Amino acid sequence: AQAERGGFDHFMQKEIYEQPQAIRDTLGGRIDENGNVDIRAELTFSDRNVCDIDRVHIVACGTASYAGMVGKGLLEQLVRVPVEWDIASEYRYKGPIFTENTLVIVVSQSGETADTLAALREAQRNGARVLAITNVVGSSIAREADDVLYTWAGPEIAVASTKAYTSQLIAFYLIALHFARVRGALPQEQLRALAVQLRQLPEQAERLLAQAGKLREMARKIARHAHVFYIGRGLDYAVSLEGSLKLKEISYIHSEAYAAGELKHGTLALIEEGTPVIALATQRALFGKTLSNVKEVKARGAYVIGLRTEGNGELDSSVDDLLEIPDVHPLLTPPLSVVLLQLLAYYTAVLRGNDVDKPRNLAKSVTVE
Ligand code: G6P
DSSP, X not given: OTTTTTTOSSHHHXXXXXXXXXXXXXXXXXXXXXXXXXXXXGOOOOHHXXXXXXXXXXXXXXXXXXXXXXXXXXXXXXXXOOEEEEEHHHHTTSXXXXXXXXXXXXXXXXXXXXXXXXXXXXXXXXXXXXXXXXXXXXXXXXXXXXXEEEOOOOOOOSSSOSHHXXXXXXXXXHHHHHHHHXXXXXXXXXXXXXXXXXXXXXXXXXXXXGGHHHHHHHHHHHTTOSEEEEEESTHHHHHHHHHHHHHHHHHOOEEEEEEGGGGGGTGGGGOOTTOXXXXXXXXXXXHHHHHHHHHHHHHTTOEEEEEEETTOGGGGGGOSEEEEEOOOOGGGOHHHHHHHHHHHHHHHHHHTTOOTTSOTTOOSOOOOO
């Protein structure tokens, strides 16, 4: 089994380390020689169809839904198209509202999740076009969707999803940049600059793995706590949700993610001396706002781990421990931030002696409702 895990202690750890490759493979061949994202060859969409889209629904379960939440931010900011985000088990029963040209994007690593498949069918029954982001060729969702953009993460064995999530984020960058270019939503140079930075992500993710030792030390500090909170704004909030899910599913520590600005509407009451708070502050435009939220939890005695981009020292005196990602464009921080949060969850679960790859009560693929 050790050999199957390629020398790693757990499949989850191996899959965390496979992320640079998964990102590279998912980008592979989808950026042309001029530096433009072009996924025309894989989709049945004409440019006219892309221009006609007047609303997007993003629907998924679990980790895939949190990738979808980042996707919503990307499509809104880069394509300026209105996006609704839903969990599949809610969407399928709520009577979703479709416009003339609604595009439904379903996200599923396995391509077999029952609620996501039902959501896809509901959308098609209503005449919507469905684009699937999935990791499994020939899966039910891949077969039934109108279009498929595959993630090339390779097989994911650990129940807690890692490389599938980062690959799903990459799929959303590709869709958003492609749509933005075809629709002329942003100047070409700006889109090309983002594509250039996308190509640097594998190498940047690789370098982040060197922080593993530091994360093991931080895990020691949170492993004995009963509650952990994650805060962030904008895309940082979406990544917080995934970081929090990772921690709770494998460490069994209760954790919650909050939009940082929402803290004072309730959660602040739960902060006691030593309560761990992981604060994501990578979004330049929102940095000052998040910093004041960090100060609020700090003043109530929280143990704060701050996550910021390189070179922004302004956070440092307000936190107890620091995590750092390269100073990339604010839209590109999620696939980097999440690697650190995955490692933190991983080491915390290991320290608690849990079955990391097979957490209690959970399944890799949920094919019943
Ligand atoms: C299960 C898995 C999660 C996954 C979710 C959706 O709960 O344990 O890791 O995110 O299903 O799975 P899918 O295959 O549709 O992405």
